Amino acid sequence: MSAEVFDRRFVLLSPQEADPLSWFTGSFVPLVFAAINLIYGSVFAVLSWGASPQPVVQIVGVLICTSACVLVHILTRPMRRRIGWPGAIVAIAIATFGFLLSAVGYAGSVLTIEVWWAPFGLALTIGSLGPYLPARVIVSLGTIAGLVAVPIAFLAIRAEVTAWGPISTIVIISSPIVSGIVATAVFSIVVVGRTLPLIEKRTQTMLSVDAPRGVRTQAEERQRLARLSLRAVPFIEQVARDGVVTTADRTLAGQLARRLRDDLVTQSNLTWLDSVAHDRLVVVDPDRRAGRMRGHQRTALRALLRAILDTPGTDAGSLLVELRGHPDGSTAVGVSLDIELPEGRRIMHLAPYYLALRGSVDDLEWKDDRFLRMTFNLPAVDPGAARDPL
Numbered sequence: 001m002s003a004e005v006f007d008r009r010f011v012l013l014s015p016q017e018a019d020p021l022s023w024f025t026g027s028f029v030p031l032v033f034a035a036i037n038l039i040y041g042s043v044f045a046v047l048s049w050g051a052s053p054q055p056v057v058q059i060v061g062v063l064i065c066t067s068a069c070v071l072v073h074i075l076t077r078p079m080r081r082r083i084g085w086p087g088a089i090v091a092i093a094i095a096t097f098g099f100l101l102s103a104v105g106y107a108g109s110v111l112t113i114e115v116w117w118a119p120f121g122l123a124l125t126i127g128s129l130g131p132y133l134p135a136r137v138i139v140s141l142g143t144i145a146g147l148v149a150v151p152i153a154f155l156a157i158r159a160e161v162t163a164w165g166p167i168s169t170i171v172i173i174s175s176p177i178v179s180g181i182v183a184t185a186v187f188s189i190v191v192v193g194r195t196l197p198l199i200e201k202r203t204q205t206m207l208s209v210d211a212p213r214g215v216r217t218q219a220e221e222r223q224r225l226a227r228l229s230l231r232a233v234p235f236i237e238q239v240a241r242d243g244v245v246t247t248a249d250r251t252l253a254g255q256l257a258r259r260l261r262d263d264l265v266t267q268s269n270l271t272w273l274d275s276v277a278h279d280r281l282v283v284v285d286p287d288r289r290a291g292r293m294r295g296h297q298r299t300a301l302r303a304l305l306r307a308i309l310d311t312p313g314t315d316a317g318s319l320l321v322e323l324r325g326h327p328d329g330s331t332a333v334g335v336s337l338d339i340e341l342p343e344g345r346r347i348m349h350l351a352p353y354y355l356a357l358r359g360s361v362d363d364l365e366w367k368d369d370r371f372l373r374m375t376f377n378l379p380a381v382d383p384g385a386a387r388d389p390l
Helices: 029-047 055-075 084-105 117-128 135-157 166-205 214-242 247-269 272-279 295-309 343-358
Strands: 281-284 319-325 331-338 362-368 371-378
Touching: 029 055, 029 117, 055 084, 055 117, 084 117, 084 135, 117 135, 117 166, 135 166, 214 247, 295 319, 295 331, 295 343, 343 362
Parallel strands: 281 319
Antiparallel strands: 319 331, 331 371, 362 371
């Protein structure tokens, strides 16, 4: 990625936002880091058991750092909202606490700082957030954590480190953390930088779900054309047979023209979302913002709506889609449904469509009690650019 083609979205989007269905954005990634944290920390704590006056503290610190990665796993489950700043801050704060607890536990003992587990524990926690946070967030939170944790840890263990000077000690402590921040940020930028062009190229060549309209849609189109033709064709044939256009004919022609125009305007004003409404859903779109959605957003939302309608237990007519505009030009979209399907089956049925939509919109939230509710935002776009030929 050269400077000429670098897109600021590469640091503003996370790999999960760019491609939510890839393996590297799955929810098991944090568990892998948790396992590494637990194994490496436990081995080091056991090997240095006799060297520390408080060896149990090291085990507690290992468990705390491991729990930070487990928390990331919980917060990044597929049906949850994006982890965001608050969840990431809590996870890194927990790992930082485990790191500092380990430093305090080694006070008054001989510490082999080169292989000390705690800096790696904090670095692994930062790495577990890589698939779910943009590079700028990773760098910001990791730097803050390092600036807070490294000086405190240095003050706690400096008397026990005799083989290295102060600067070397600080470098050794901070190296795993800095390496974790850099590696995670580079991973995020590379994944997003390579994924976005592929997705955008794919959406440019993607066939619309409406393109092969299907038997029912084609039949409705033929019926509509037949109704329009039924009004005009007999009149035109009669005028052709008579060879004379009377005043009454002009009046009738004007009435037919107005009716045809009204029908055509009504049909042209229907959005792609209105066409889905035939499948038992209610659309509230007073500002006609559905037509401003991009092609990949329409495709993802349409697929999710049809999957919901195909779900056993769906209450006919209870699916509501509402679009409201914000002053900044963005659009808030809400989807609600009265559904009684058991939780496990519902997740398995809707998860692929939910994840596909999650990669196309902003701030997607899923609330699921007796009613299924989903909200997301569409960023402000140029109306002309948003009207894809779907």
